[in-house]
Amino acid sequence: MSLLKKFRQWRDKLRFQRNFKRFYFMPSGRPEDFKFAKLKHLVISKMDGKLGDSQVITAFIHNLKMQLPELQITVICTDNVAAIYRDVLGLQTIVICKKAQPEAVKQAIGGSGLFTKQPCDALLTTEPNFRPRDLCLNFLLQPQYLIGIEERSGSVNINLKSRSFGRHISEYFEDLLTLVGLKVLDRSYLPIFNQEQQAWAEGLFDKQCLGIAPYGASTHRHLSDACILELLRFIVDVTNLKPALLFNPSAELLKSCREICGERLLEKPKDTSAQEFAALIAACGAIVSVDSAPVHLANGSRTPAFCIYSGHDPEGIKRWGPAPFAKECSIFYKQGTAIEHLNFADFKSALFDFLASKFENGSQPLMRKEK
Numbered sequence: 001m002s003l004l005k006k007f008r009q010w011r012d013k014l015r016f017q018r019n020f021k022r023f024y025f026m027p028s029g030r031p032e033d034f035k036f037a038k039l040k041h042l043v044i045s046k047m048d049g050k051l052g053d054s055q056v057i058t059a060f061i062h063n064l065k066m067q068l069p070e071l072q073i074t075v076i077c078t079d080n081v082a083a084i085y086r087d088v089l090g091l092q093t094i095v096i097c098k099k100a101q102p103e104a105v106k107q108a109i110g111g112s113g114l115f116t117k118q119p120c121d122a123l124l125t126t127e128p129n130f131r132p133r134d135l136c137l138n139f140l141l142q143p144q145y146l147i148g149i150e151e152r153s154g155s156v157n158i159n160l161k162s163r164s165f166g167r168h169i170s171e172y173f174e175d176l177l178t179l180v181g182l183k184v185l186d187r188s189y190l191p192i193f194n195q196e197q198q199a200w201a202e203g204l205f206d207k208q209c210l211g212i213a214p215y216g217a218s219t220h221r222h223l224s225d226a227c228i229l230e231l232l233r234f235i236v237d238v239t240n241l242k243p244a245l246l247f248n249p250s251a252e253l254l255k256s257c258r259e260i261c262g263e264r265l266l267e268k269p270k271d272t273s274a275q276e277f278a279a280l281i282a283a284c285g286a287i288v289s290v291d292s293a294p295v296h297l298a299n300g301s302r303t304p305a306f307c308i309y310s311g312h313d314p315e316g317i318k319r320w321g322p323a324p325f326a327k328e329c330s331i332f333y334k335q336g337t338a339i340e341h342l343n344f345a346d347f348k349s350a351l352f353d354f355l356a357s358k359f360e361n362g363s364q365p366l367m368r369k370e371k
Contacts, residue, residue, distance in 0.1 A: 015132070020153060023102070023135040027123075027157050029144035034122075034158060036064065036180045041072045041118045043141060045125040046085075047097050047105070047133055049078035051274050052293035053126050053169075054085070055300050056323075058190040060173035061089050067182050072118060076108065076137065080274050084192045087275075102136035109140050122147060126169070130155075147176065169319050187325050189300040193279035201279035205266060209244040210235060210355070211280070211287035211303075213294040221290055221310065221339045225253050230344035231288070231351075232260045239355060242266055244284055246277070246294060286358050288351065290339050292320045295329070304328040306354045308347060311337045330354045 036042070044061075046054055054077075061073065074093040075085040085091045097108040109115060122145040127134050130153045138146060138155060149161035149172065160172040163179070174184045193201070205211070212231065214223040223231070228249075235243045244266040249257065258265055268280060281287055281294055282301030289295050290308045298305040299322055309317045311333045322329035332347045 016130070016152070019102070019132040019135050023132070023139035025139045025142055026155050027138075027143055027146045029122075029157060031145075031158050034145055034180060036068055036071065036182060039071060039121040041074065041121050043120045043123045043143070044073065044075045045123060045127070045134070045137055046075060046077035046081060047100065047137070048127060049080050050126075050293065051081060051277075052291075052296040052320075054081040054274075055189055055192060055278070055293075055296040056170050057126070057173065058084070058089060058192065058300070059170060059187060060177070061085075061091070062190055063177055063182070063185050065089070066185055074114065074120075083273070083275060087194065088190055088192050097133075100131070100133050102132050105133050105136045106140065109137070115141060121145065124148065125150070166315070166318060168321070168324050170323050187323075189296070189323065191278065191282065191300045192297070193275045193282065197275050197279040198282065201276065201283040204269075205244050205280055205283035206242075207283075207285040208240070208242055209266060209284045210239070210241045211244045211246045211284040211289075211294070213246040213287060213289040213291055215247050216291040216339065219340065223290055223308075223339060223342065225256075227342060227344045228253070229256055229260060232257055232265075234344065234348065234351070236261055236264065238352065239359070241285070241355070241359065244268070244280075246280065246287065246289075286355070295322055299323045299326045299329070302326070302328060304354075304358045305330075306351055307331050308339060308342070309333040310339050311335045328358075 064071065072093065073091055074095060075091055076095045076097055077085065079096055079098065082094050082096055086094050093114060095108055095112045095114065097105055120141040120143045123138060123141055123143040124147040125134060126149060128149055130150050145158055146156050147158040147160065148156045150156050160176060164172045164175045177184055214228050216222060232243050235241055242264045243261050246268050248270055278297040278300065281297045281303055284303060286304040287294055287298055288306045295305050295307050305322065307322055307329055309331065317331065317333060321331055332350050334342060334346050
C-alpha cells in the first residue's frame, strides 16, 4: 500500500471519528417492531446523487406506493436526480441538497420546514460508508429506524447487508418489503424517461447502435484510450453496427474515434440530463459499459448490456451488477485485473459472442464473420 493511500485512510478515519462524536445519534426503534404500516413518514437519502442507485430503487418505491398509498415518502437528493422521484415516481416531497457538507444538509433540512410538521419515523440510505453529511442527516432527523447497508457507525438498526449478504442490491429492498409483510408485486425497474425524452433520443440513436460507456466513477474504472480505440475498430471491422458514444471524451480521443469510425460514429450531446441519458441508452440496440449506472439504466429499459467489471471485487459485482431479472445482460471480468489494465483482447471473444446473440436478424445480419 502506498504512503499516499495510507495517509488518506488515516485522514478519513480521523474525519469520521470527529464527526461521529459531533453528530452522535443512535435510533432507538427495535428491529422486531418495525412495520411500514405503522410509519407515517419515510425519508430516503440520495444525497450522493448516484444515478444507478436512483434507478434501482424505483422498483422498491413503486411496490411501497402500491401497497401503502397513505405513507408519506420524502426524498433528500441532489438536483440531477430530483426529476426521477418527482416526475417518474410521483413523490410530492423532494428536498434538494446541493452540496455534500454538513452545513448544506442543515440548511436544506431547516429550510424545508417539513420535518417540524411531520417528524421522520425511518431513514433509508444506500450509502455503504457514512460520511459527515450522512451522520449529520441522521442527527438532524433522529429517526426511530435507520435502514441501510453501512456498518462502521453502528447506528443502522435495520441492516440490509447483514440480512441479504451475497445478493443483488435490488434484492436487499425486496427483503425489506417481505420483512414487514409486504409483497414484491413487480421486480422490474421503472424507466426514468418520459415519451418526449424517448422521442428525442430515438431521433439520435436507433436499434442498430451499440452504446459505448467506457468510463466509471474513478480513473481505476476507465478503459484505456488504446482499449477504447481497439473496441471501435472491432465494431467497424466486424459488425454493421453504429458506435454511439455515451460519454464525452477528450478532444484528442474524440478525434481518433472519428478517424476510425467516420460517418458511422454517433455522439452523445454534451449537456444531457439523467433522464435524457437513460433515454439514449434505451434507444440503443445494446450497450458496452464499465460503470454500474448505465447498466442499471439499461435494465430499466431492458436494453442488452455487456458489463465489464474489475476482477478485484467479485462480491461487488454480485451486489451492484445487472439485476437478477436482466437475462439480456452479460458479465465480464478478468480475475485480479482492474478495468484500467484490461486490453481489448481480454474481452474480444466474449463481446463477439454477446453481440452475435443480440444482433443476428436473419437475412440482414448486423454481425459479420469475425476477422
